[in-house]
Amino acid sequence: MMLAAPATTLTAIVTLLAILISMAFVIQVGRARQRTRIDAPTMTGAPALENAVRVQANTVEQIVIFLPALWLAALYFQGWVVPIIGLVWCLGRILYAFSYGDHKARMPGFALTIFPTLILVILSAIGLFGAWTASAV
Numbered sequence: 001m002m003l004a005a006p007a008t009t010l011t012a013i014v015t016l017l018a019i020l021i022s023m024a025f026v027i028q029v030g031r032a033r034q035r036t037r038i039d040a041p042t043m044t045g046a047p048a049l050e051n052a053v054r055v056q057a058n059t060v061e062q063i064v065i066f067l068p069a070l071w072l073a074a075l076y077f078q079g080w081v082v083p084i085i086g087l088v089w090c091l092g093r094i095l096y097a098f099s100y101g102d103h104k105a106r107m108p109g110f111a112l113t114i115f116p117t118l119i120l121v122i123l124s125a126i127g128l129f130g131a132w133t134a135s136a137v
Helices: 006-036 047-076 081-098 103-135
Strands: none
Touching: 006 047, 006 081, 047 081, 047 103, 081 103
């Protein structure tokens, strides 16, 4: 895999977008703290702060699985498919954040993050299995 290959570049762009989304959620927590005048380390006390903290925490939980799966899948599956799956994850995170206050409304955003992650994990496992069996011959 070349670092300048289009699939690698697209995967890197999706990675940067995921990082920027995560950073935006961190900033949202800071803004919610300013609006509610609730200083760290307090995590409760106002729904606006609690929602911002939960969105940010859930994103961290998701991104820890998503990014390695994205790059492992990209390693074994060149082309547009893996970066597009990653882009769906990014859009899902944004949708999840905007709809967080309503349990039913946030489910599509959650689904658009958990299913792409699962697909990337499956692609990674298929790629690793294929590489392992090819090298064992």
